[in-house]
Amino acid sequence: MKVVNHVLHAEGSERIIHSESPNRSGPMSPDTIIIHYTSGRDAESSVESLSDPNVKASAHVVIARDGRIFQLIPFNIIAWHAGQSSYRFADGTMREGFNRFSIGIEIDNAGILTKSGNVYSAWFGRTYEEKDVLKAIHRNERTPRFWHRFTETQIAAVEELCRLLIKEYNIKHILGHEEISPGRKVDPGPAFPLDKLRDRILKQDRKTNEGNLIINFPSNGVVTTNKLNIRSDPNELGEKIARPLLQGTRVRVLSEANGWYRVAVEIEGWVAGKYVGVDQV
Ligand SMILES: [Zn+2]
Incomplete structure (x- = not known):
């Protein structure tokens, strides 16, 4: 997998699917990756809704449960995935409006499930087996809920894509939507290993400032x-x-x-x- 002209390509495979969403603004230089889940039925239906001009939402990519990656918007163009958002970084700087400098990765996942007997249902009515469900407490909440699990293939695809984007762009941060819009958003939620992923792939960047996060230049x-x-x-x-x-x-x-x-x-x-x-x- 590689990035050519801000678009993913994988030679000789059908893993990357190019699609077009009109829900976009002007150019940007991304330095952050925002991880989301779709809260949807499948990748195709999420791609469709994120490409619907009436929905006014989008993302750069949608990752299917089998690891296929749909790209809807080039990585140097603003997509509409973060909405109202703000975050205070370790060095004390505060940023708002993450669409303007972030790449949005949506992962196909049904989100929060409700349990009734032995059946776990998504908001759109589909039911899921217990093996696909994680009971866990969200980082912004206090009581456990039921969350649709991600597939290993999806998590591996997210990691591969993040590593590639870090190489191509000046990516310094990977954040969950739940971290930049707490209270309003809970994705990607506790079923996604966000902290582990960050530790693994941003470690080298962090080493520079390890334990001493604040430098006032000069x-x-x-x-x-x-x-x-x-x-x-x-x-x-x-x-x-x-x-x-x-x-x-x-x-x-x-x-x-x-x-x-x-x-x-x-x-x-x-x-x-x-x-x-x-x-x-
Ligand atoms: Zn989101």
């Missing part, structure tokens, strides 16, 4: 590795613009991008952030 830093390349851009492909910085070199850390710090010595350039100890607030 800040002072010191090189903590033998030799540290200083580059023209915040990635391994950036041109080396000077001799490597030596261990113990004091630097002025000006900003951060994707785990890289822009530092000033006699010259300015980008170094791998993990090799710079930065004064913390």
Whole structure:
């Protein structure tokens, strides 16, 4: 699976299905992924409703229970999945209106089920077997409810897609709809392993700031590795613009991008952030 021109492709497979939703706005540069469940009957019906101009909702992709991925909107175009939303990040910054900078992943799932005898029913009337049901307490609630389980294939597809998007875009955060619209939304809910997924795939990003989440730029830093390349851009492909910085070199850390710090010595350039100890607030 790869992204070409902001659209998914998988050679020689029918795993990616291209569809079109008119429910979109202008261009954006995503830095966040928002995870949802559809609360629907199946992926096809959710794709249909998320493409209905009267519904005024959409998402970039819908992931079916068998792992097929429907893409409705290119990743660099605003989709309408988050609605009224806000979140305070670990560094204290507050953001609102997540549609403007996030990719919305909808996962086909019936959502909250109600139990009657041995039967679990969704709001749209379909019933589910006990093996497909998880009884659990939602992170925003206090009493357990019944939740439709996701398939292993779906969870693997979400992880694969998130890893790909992190590589393609400057994705820094993965959040559940329930976290940016608490009280209003409960998706993806406790049946989705959101915290585990985040730990697994954002760990490397987090390592930079591990335990010390607040940096006020500019800040002072010191090189903590033998030799540290200083580059023209915040990635391994950036041109080396000077001799490597030596261990113990004091630097002025000006900003951060994707785990890289822009530092000033006699010259300015980008170094791998993990090799710079930065004064913390
Ligand atoms: Zn949602």
